[in-house]
Amino acid sequence: MKLTVGPLPAGVYWRRRAIIGGALLIVVLLLWTQCSGPDPKRTPSSAKTPAAPVSADPTPTLQTPTTGDPVAPTSAASSASSAPVVTSTVPVCADADLSLAASPEMPVQFRGAYLKFTLKIKNISSRDCTRDLGADFQELYLQVGALKMWSSDHCDAPHGSQPTTLKPSIEVSFSTNWNGKASNNGCVNREIPPAGKYELVGRLDTKFSAPVQVQLT
Known part of the structure; x- marks a missing residue:
């Protein structure tokens, strides 16, 4: 092919x-x-x-x-926690900024019976102010003339500090129970004071209340 x-x-x-x-x-x-x-x-x-x-x-x-x-946050937290202590701008309450009032639960009581006393503290100024209201600065006492027959600071006295900011017209109160016995001669073998009229006075550091009559029968 x-x-x-x-x-x-x-x-x-x-x-x-x-x-x-x-x-x-x-x-x-x-x-x-x-x-x-x-x-x-x-x-x-x-x-x-x-x-x-x-x-x-x-x-x-x-x-x-x-x-x-972790070191940096620790120091930051430390400085932050201390800041509020330094930055307070509230002024201290002067004695003239406060009113004190002492009062008995009953104006007349039997000799040797328990009696409740109250101390009232009020800010009478027009501004906020701060004052230490701790037990170290408070006192309630009964007196006869110049003799302090009993005092809340004499026997087993409480202690402590309590800085407090008080607003205008704000009132705080503190109470204590008196066991009806004198303390001017010491805290051992305390005696029952005689019947008569006594004056109850309250104190906050250098500020004193007006005396109030308490009668023992």
Whole structure:
């Protein structure tokens, strides 16, 4: 069977076919080489692989400053807690800013019987002021003339400090129970005072109340 078509000799057509076939073979080989070879785009990513362990190194570095961090909050909290002590601007109550009133629960009582005494302290000024109302500055006592027959400061006296801010017209009161016995001769073997009229006086440091009569029968 004749496989060539044309006026030229058959050898010419076979050479042309051989050249075309060789060219196609070269093209196929080039394509195969590019497709099967290593992907140059992946090379940088493989080069970055060793960097992964390095990213874990900052972990101990971040832990180092945390050991010293608690020091700063401690000092800040310390300074904050001390601030309110220094920043008070409320003036101290002068004696003229206060009124004191002492009163017995009953104006007449039997000798040797318990009797409740009360001291009332009131801010009569037009401003807020502060005063220590603690037991160290308070006293209630019974007197006859210049003799202090009994005092809340004589036997088993309470102690303490109580700085208090008083607003205008605000009144506070403190009470104590008298056991009906004198304390001017000491706290052992105390005697019952004789019947008669006595004066109850209240004191807050250097401020005194007006005397109030208490009668023992």
